[in-house]
Amino acid sequence: MDGLSEDSPLLPVVLTGDLLDRLSEHWSSSSVAAFAFSAYFTFVGKAVDLWLVLAFVGWNHASAITSIIKSLDLTQFGLLAGVVFPTSVLGYQFLGRILDVQTVKWNGPGRPFLIPSRTTHTRLFPKKHSFSYSYLVVGVPVGYSGNANGMISANVSGPSSWLSYFLDRRAWFDVNPADYLQRGHRDDGLRGKLDDYLENQNVDPSQYPHAYLVTAARFLGYHFNPVSFWFLYSQEKVLSAIVLEVNNTFGERRPYLVTRDFEAERHIQNGSTDDERQEPLRSRVKGSWNKDFHVSPFNSRKGSYSLLASDPLGPDMEGFRGIDITINLSSSKGHPKLVARLFSEGDALEPSSMGIFQKTRFLLGWFWVGVAFTFGIAQNRSKRVWDAWPTISKKQLEDAFRQYLSHLVQQSTAPITVKYIPSGVVGAVEEVFSSSSVTDSSATAESAEIKVLTPVFYSRFVHYAHDFEAVFSELAESCTLWVDKPELLPKIFLKKASPPLHASTPFDFLCFQLIKSLRSRPGRIERPLTSADQVSSSSQGLDIRDFRMSSMDAFVIGQGDTTLKKSYRAAVLRLFFADRIAFGNTDLLGMMELGARVGASWVLASLINQAIRGFS
Structure with missing residues (x-):
């Protein structure tokens, strides 16, 4: 200003007066912008709206912002840092997963295994239909905690998300205790949850001191896991029961305890020939129960399930012989409706014995399956009939x-x-x-x-x-x-x-x-109607209340x-x-809400830009 130096003590007073003078001249646009901004963020505004407003204002003054950035000579540095730093971090973590050979030692029976498998589904009623696909499951001893050569981890503390797989001790395939039985985290992990479930079923957990879990593990924080199998073993390491844990599309879980009928097996063995007795029999669990749980919104809750599952482990829970599990669904009148089977396809792999090239080849071979399930889960969330809300x-x-x-x-x-x-x-x-x-x-x-x-x-x-x-x-x-x-x-x-x-x-x-x-x-x-149901009238009275x-x-x-x-x-x-x-559909509503917020932010930014131009 003329006649006033930058060192003058009166400079703040003069600048304040100049600001007040400008406000008095352009009070209309300034007050409207301030009122609209305050009202919006008081009632419906969120952090994302603030960022949108700042982005629109910045876009309108892009030339001024660009000149400032150029004067600071930060453009090339920012681009270089934005590309090199994330690439270096992710590359380092990826190589660390591949080269990591540290494995937590497990002294109990059973060992972690990667189990390439195939699942088949055959629907017999009301219309015949069948399909099959490759499916990867893992097996872990219940009680094991840690990381097996960067491939399988279990009972690892901390949040389970895709980012955590690059920043903490989780392996590529992670078994998170929060995904099983009772919801929430427990300090004693899978074993503690299993013991609680058995006690709720009036079963002494000491009857089954050893257990082995076969399940679809999380891959980069996501998993598709319709059913898990807890194989329970006696003190003598003999398969004695199975906990079948079913997950439906509503986010619910329902475990079923199926015990092995040793008495019936003895009757069968007594009636077999001498040649049949000489052949070693693979331990199996067979049982049935009434259906009381919606696995799909398109199926009735009536009917019954039956299970036939072979012991996946070798004698004394050593080695791995493969999985072979068959589940049958019958109607309330005993007619077969669905047959589902899960069985090993190829040899199971023990992570501790896998080298760098074997791990790389395995991950490249199964990566597409994990990605397909991840994107399938994301796409099908909005298709859930009963669970399409956040x-x-x-x-x-x-x-x-x-x-x-x-x-x-x-x-x-x-x-x-x-x-x-x-x-x-x-x-x-x-x-x-x-x-x-x-x-x-x-x-x-x-x-x-x-x-x-x-x-x-x-x-x-x-x-x-x-x-x-x-x-x-x-x-x-x-x-x-x-x-x-x-x-x-x-x-x-x-x-x-x-x-x-x-x-x-x-x-x-x-x-x-x-x-x-x-x-x-x-x-x-x-x-859906069952054979015992009658067709009801589709008419509905008018509610005048x-x-x-x-x-x-x-x-x-x-x-x-x-x-x-x-x-x-x-x-x-x-x-x-x-x-x-x-x-x-709340997902569609969310998209509409985002569009409305973008529009409201643009209006607020326009009011702010108009007020700024009044001061320039």
């Missing part, structure tokens, strides 16, 4: 339902206890709730068990305006819920008058009014937990908007 939404709605159920039980005037069993949510555990009238000395308290069969129950429950209707519809029609004593449900889910809307803030009031307006009763989940705020809405609003209210309203609104504008 994991975070499951957790939010399950947590809200859990607290609401606890509240209902506590408020019940009847002495009652309820055992709640959740489904499909990581970290969600069973819990027992008691009414306020139940005391430790009460002998007349009634008990009920409420078991959620699929996590879709939580998303369907919030669609109902009436709790009583929701529970009985999901119990009797859609079968997403199971209750051992349905006659006790009226003592928990009472018919109540429409609760008034008492929101603590105007934003809460608007959100829950919107939820009330968007709410609609969900349709019945249609299941007022779809008001539900009792669970009122419960959430009345809580002082701001986090609960925020997560609940976000999850419910996301579901309802997906139903209205995205065909019920």
Whole structure:
């Protein structure tokens, strides 16, 4: 400025006055930009929106930013560092995996193995269909912890993601205890989880001190693992039982314990010829059980399974003889429907004996299978009929339902206890709730068990305006819920008058009014007919009741937990908007939301650029 040097103590005062003068001249554009920016980020803005706004503003002033970068002479350095550094890190880690020859020693029976296999599926009803494909599984002794020559790892602590395979002690194929039996992490790993499961089945874990797990391990953090097999051995290292752990497309797990019938085997051996007795018999486990678990949304829960599995290990659990497992599915009338088989295809490989070239050849040979399954999992997530909504939404709605159920039980005037069993949510555990009238000395308290069969129950429950209707519809029609004593449900889910809307803030009031307006009763989940079912009428009556705020809405609003209210309203609104504008697909809604955020960020950036031009 004329007449004022840069060292003058009056310079800050003059600059401040100049800024205020400019603000007064261009107060309109500046205030509009500031108000829009503040309002947007107060209600719906996220970190990604801020980055988008900065990117649009930077793009509009690209020439100025480019001149600054050129003056600093950082362009070539940045490009070089951006290419060389990641390439060097990934290359170093890849070579480290190949050249790594350190193996954690295991003194117990059995050893880790890579097991090239083939699986076949033959459907016999209602239409014959058959297919097969190559499938890689691994075998690990239950109790083994560590890394086997960079190829197989088990019970390794830390997060399991694709990046962790380059930054920590995980091998290419990793067996993560969190993927098996009870959800969540345990310090004692696979062995601790197995012991807990056996105890829950009223079985003494000491009967099976040795165990060997055959499963599809994680590859770069991903895996496709419909079924795992826990081979259980006695103190004498004789195969005595199998735990068959089934995973369905809803993210649920169901283990089945099948014990070996030694008495029946003795009868068979006594009736065999002398020549047959001289041939060593390979240990096998054979058993059957009723189907009580949805493996696929396109199959009924009725019917039964049968299993025939051979011992994969040699005598005394030494060596590896191969896997040979057959599972049959029959209808409720005993008609065969499906035959699935998993068997070894080629020799199993012991990682500790593999050299550099053998490991490289094996990884190149099976890499395409891992990539195919990884991309297949990513593409098919949106195709799941019952599980097409994010994991975070499951957790939010399950947590809200859990607290609401606890509240209902506590408020019940009847002495009652309820055992709640959740489904499909990581970290969600069973819990027992008691009414306020139940005391430790009460002998007349009634008990009920409420078991959620699929996590879709939580998303369907919030669609109902009436709790009583929701529970009985999901119990009797859609079968997403199971209750051992349905006659006790009226003592928990009472018919109540429409609760008034008492929101603590105007934003809460608007959100829950919107939820009330968007709410609609969900349709019945249609299941495939079995031979015992009758065709029902497809007509549905018109519901003329007022779809008001539900009792669970009122419960959430009345809580002082701001986090609960925020997560609940976000999850419910996301579901309802997906139903209205995205065909019920939350992934599609997410893409639409991203497009809206990009548009809003562009508008904000335009307002900011207009204000900036006013100062230039």
